[in-house]
Amino acid sequence: MTDPARHQSEDPVTRRVREAFAELEPSVELDEIVERAAPYLRRMTRPAGRDQQAASRARAGEQRRGRLTAVRPAPAPNLGGEVDPAAGQPGAAPAAATARRIPRAVTVGGVKLSAADLAAARRRDPEAVARIYQAYAPGLLRFFVAAVGDRRAAEDLTATVFAAAVEDLPGFRGEVTKLGGWLFRIARHDLYDYRRRIVRARAEHPDDVLGEAALAEDGPDPQDLAERLEGSRMMAALEQLSTDQREVLLLRLAAGLTVGEVAATLGKTTGAVKALQHRGLARLARKLEPPIDREPQRDRPGRSERPDASSR
Amino acid sequence: MGLSAKVDGCHVVAMPDGSRRGPRGCSAPEEFAAFFKQHRGVVFRTILAKTMDAAAAEDATAEAFVCAYAHWDDTVAAHPHPEAWVLKVAWNQHLSWWRAWGSRRAAEAPAPRWPAAQVPVDPQVLGAIRNLPRGQRDAFVLAALGELPPAQIAAVLGKAPGTVRAQLHRARARLRLVLGERISPEGRDD
Numbered sequence: 001m002t003d004p005a006r007h008q009s010e011d012p013v014t015r016r017v018r019e020a021f022a023e024l025e026p027s028v029e030l031d032e033i034v035e036r037a038a039p040y041l042r043r044m045t046r047p048a049g050r051d052q053q054a055a056s057r058a059r060a061g062e063q064r065r066g067r068l069t070a071v072r073p074a075p076a077p078n079l080g081g082e083v084d085p086a087a088g089q090p091g092a093a094p095a096a097a098t099a100r101r102i103p104r105a106v107t108v109g110g111v112k113l114s115a116a117d118l119a120a121a122r123r124r125d126p127e128a129v130a131r132i133y134q135a136y137a138p139g140l141l142r143f144f145v146a147a148v149g150d151r152r153a154a155e156d157l158t159a160t161v162f163a164a165a166v167e168d169l170p171g172f173r174g175e176v177t178k179l180g181g182w183l184f185r186i187a188r189h190d191l192y193d194y195r196r197r198i199v200r201a202r203a204e205h206p207d208d209v210l211g212e213a214a215l216a217e218d219g220p221d222p223q224d225l226a227e228r229l230e231g232s233r234m235m236a237a238l239e240q241l242s243t244d245q246r247e248v249l250l251l252r253l254a255a256g257l258t259v260g261e262v263a264a265t266l267g268k269t270t271g272a273v274k275a276l277q278h279r280g281l282a283r284l285a286r287k288l289e290p291p292i293d294r295e296p297q298r299d300r301p302g303r304s305e306r307p308d309a310s311s312r
Numbered sequence: 313m314g315l316s317a318k319v320d321g322c323h324v325v326a327m328p329d330g331s332r333r334g335p336r337g338c339s340a341p342e343e344f345a346a347f348f349k350q351h352r353g354v355v356f357r358t359i360l361a362k363t364m365d366a367a368a369a370e371d372a373t374a375e376a377f378v379c380a381y382a383h384w385d386d387t388v389a390a391h392p393h394p395e396a397w398v399l400k401v402a403w404n405q406h407l408s409w410w411r412a413w414g415s416r417r418a419a420e421a422p423a424p425r426w427p428a429a430q431v432p433v434d435p436q437v438l439g440a441i442r443n444l445p446r447g448q449r450d451a452f453v454l455a456a457l458g459e460l461p462p463a464q465i466a467a468v469l470g471k472a473p474g475t476v477r478a479q480l481h482r483a484r485a486r487l488r489l490v491l492g493e494r495i496s497p498e499g500r501d502d
Contacts (some may be wrong), residue, residue, distance in 0.1 A: 012490075017441065020438075021360070021437075024360065024372045026356035033348065034341070036398060037382045
């Protein structure tokens with residue numbers, strides 16, 4: 001495909017297009033590819049049943065490949081929801097049991113939630129529901145503010161999520177640790193419903209946007225306005241990401257979910273979430289840094305857009 | 313979840329005897345690294361020209377090479393045209409991604425998003441590619457940026473080679489008209 005004969009015979013149009021696109025390289029690195037393939041291949045080598053022999057055979061195969069075990073991803077840094085190991089098995093040796101233990105409690109936003117709280121909340125015990133609200137409401141609110149850019153709408157949406165959650169909690173069968181992912185899954189669906197409503201409203205009454213109308217009711221809240229202005233540059237930068245990248249960043253940074261929770265919310269592997277976060281942040285950083293000495297695009301396409309392309 | 317689960321764009325199939333059939337990984341990391349280095353730019357530029365969305369093109373490129381790594385031993389290493397294989401995966405990645413999130417994207421972005429300013433390419437070239445009919449654009453993008461011969465383009469798009477050749481011919485004729493006056497006899501004007 002790179003043989004010189006074909007390049008000689010290629011027509012000027014093709015050459016022109018190739019030149020226009022030359023030098024554009026993706027910021028995708030080999031490490032990322034290998035790291036993301038690893039958990040996927042582990043899934044393959046893991047035995048279908050609980051056959052110990054097959055398990056050790058699979059592990060041996062993995063080690064033979066060497067590279068795979070070497071790049072096993074490091075444990076994810078906890079941003080918000082922190083698993084509380086002490087509440088799990090009180091007497092267990094921490095190092096040996098970490099892999100197997102199912103944590104019975106999580107600490108989110110400074111509030112400790114135990115399995116008992118979850119059970120009580122399922123019975124609609126007001127105190128337990130309040131604890132869950134305390135734990136997750138700030139994160140949900142940040143998520144919605146970042147996604148919608150309108151504090152009032154974000155508060156409404158947060159309330160809607162909890163209304164739906166309290167309604168559906170008896171049907172939620174997961175552990176406490178899965179509660180965050182479950183709540184944010186509801187949040188995400190509500191967000192799309194909301195956006196669809198906005199789009200429809202905009203299509204029907206082009207001049208009167210729902211959010212704008214709500215704001216105009218009693219004048220703009222100055223604090224709200226400041227937040228919106230400050231956020232607008234970030235929002236513009238977020239707009240430039242792919243949908244997946246944007247969602248991962250919102251859930252990770254605005255809502256403060258762990259990698260595992262984001263993966264559960266979006267139905268992706270943790271490797272995919274980490275890769276999307278990495279690329280999203282890199283892109284965001286490029287978009288947000290001030291545009292210093294932009295060269296004319298005609299001369300060197302791609303260079304002004306990706307100043308770090310050569311160093312990577 | 314039924315018999316087959318989709319992980320990172322690849323299928324893992326559970327067989328009746330309890331075993332699983334699917335990717336066997338990569339036992340030649342150096343070969344893969346060389347393959348990756350040589351083709352990642354081509355894949356990225358091709359998908360970029362198709363989508364005009366750098367972020368989506370990067371994602372599709374990454375997904376395709378993850379798939380290539382996972383399937384290196386069982387498929388890609390022995391494939392007669394590995395570069396066409398990875399391009400096809402990236403191309404379809406993008407399509408399935410588009411299909412899966414179509415409704416959601418429609419809700420998110422009411423106006424069709426063509427952030428041309430985001431793609432640092434001569435706007436005249438971008439506009440010319442964008443204005444081609446889809447069939448011609450797909451074939452031309454795979455030929456010019458994917459650097460594939462017509463037979464491989466046909467395999468990627470699932471079309472007959474003759475169709476692809478005709479579309480390529482029309483695409484080039486059209487582009488020559490649009491970009492014509494800026495192409496000097498030698499092909500470059502710098």
